[in-house]
Amino acid sequence: MCGIAALQLRNPQLRPKMGSLLSTMLCEIVDRGPDSAGLAVYDNPELNTLGKSTLSLLGADLEISSADIDALLAELLPEGATSEVRIVGDTTLVSAEVATEDLAGAVARAYPEAVVAGRGERVTVMKSVGHPVEVAERHGLEGMYGSQAVSHTRMATESAVTAGGSHPFSVANDLCLVHNGSFSNHASVRRELKRLGVEFDSENDTEVGARYVAHRLQQGDDLETALVNLGKVLDGFYTLVVTTADSMAVVRDPIACKPAIIAETDDWVAMASEFRALAELPGIENARIFEPEPGRVYTWSL
Structure with a gap:
C-alpha cells in the first residue's frame, strides 16, 4: 500500500x-x-535551467566537486561554461551545459559510488528515507x-x-x-x-x-x-x-x-x-x- x-x-x-x-x-x-x-x-x-542538464544524486554528503566535474567535461563544455553542484535537502544536484549522457558519464568516472535518481533539463527528483x-x-x-x-x-x-x-x-x-x-x-x-x-x-x-x-x-x-x-x-x-x-x-x-x-x-x-x-x-x-x-x-x- x-x-x-x-x-x-x-x-x-x-x-x-x-x-x-x-x-x-x-x-x-x-x-x-x-x-x-x-x-x-x-x-x-x-x-533546472533549459539548455543545462541536471542530475539528481542520492545523498547530500557525496563531496562532489564541480572542479573535478569540469576537468572531466573540459572538452565538452562551451567556452567559459562550468558545472554547478548544489545540495537540496538530502539530494545533490549536478548541472552543466552538456548532454545528460555526457554529464552522467563524467559523474560516474569521478564518483562511481554516486546513484543517479533523476536526469533531464526540466525535472528534479528528490528521494529519501523517513516520514x-x-x-x-x-x-x-x-x-x-x-x-x-x-x-x-x-x-x-x-x-x-x-x-x-x-x-x-x-x-x-x-x-x-x-x-x-x-x-x-x-x-x-x-x-x-x-x-x-x-x-x-x-x-x-x-x-x-x-x-x-x-x-x-x-x-x-x-x-x-x-x-x-x-x-x-x-x-x-x-x-x-x-x-x-x-x-x-x-x-x-x-x-x-x-x-x-x-x-x-x-x-x-x-x-x-x-x-x-x-x-x-x-x-x-x-x-x-x-x-x-x-x-x-x-x-x-x-
Whole structure:
C-alpha cells in the first residue's frame, strides 16, 4: 500500500503555488506509506535551467566537486561554461551545459559510488528515507514553483527501505514513474530487458516498469502506446503515474485493484490515491471527478 499524489498545472498563474498545493496533497496520503518518500518537480527555475542538464544524486554528503566535474567535461563544455553542484535537502544536484549522457558519464568516472535518481533539463527528483512530510520539508517543497509534479509515499513490499528503492524512478531524460502495487513477473521482464542491453540500478520491481516504458519510448512509442504495451507485458496489481517534460499519464491494471481518483478543471489536473488529497485544491467544487477505468490509459499535456 503506497500513496501517490500528482498535479499538472495548466494555468501558469498557479505555478508559483505548486509546492504548497502538492504539500497539502502529500499530507493526506502519508499513512499509505510512512517509510520513505520521493518528489519530482518540473520547470522550477531554481533547480533546472533549459539548455543545462541536471542530475539528481542520492545523498547530500557525496563531496562532489564541480572542479573535478569540469576537468572531466573540459572538452565538452562551451567556452567559459562550468558545472554547478548544489545540495537540496538530502539530494545533490549536478548541472552543466552538456548532454545528460555526457554529464552522467563524467559523474560516474569521478564518483562511481554516486546513484543517479533523476536526469533531464526540466525535472528534479528528490528521494529519501523517513516520514514523507519530513522528507518534503527537508527539500523545501512548500515554496517550490513548478508546472507539474508527482509525489510518492512508500510502504516497501518488493525491496528494502532505502532512498534508492523510493519512487519516482527516473531512468531517462525528464521521465518519471511512480507505482502503487506490485509486478508479479518483474524478474522475467528484467531478464528480457537486460538481454536487450537495458541496465538496472536496483532490484526494485518499479524500476522494471520505468525501464520498460523508457525502452518503448526509445523504440518510437508515444507515452500512451508505451503504457498500453506495458499492460500486455507486466502482470500484477498496479496504479501508475508517468510524467515526461510536457505530459502526465495514469493507468491502472485490468482489474483496477489499487485505488486512484482523478480531478480535472481548465486550470489543472490532479491524481491521488485518495479523494481527501484532492479536497483542498482550488476550484475542486467545480472539477470533473472520476475513478479511472481499469486498463485504460489517460494522458494530459501542458
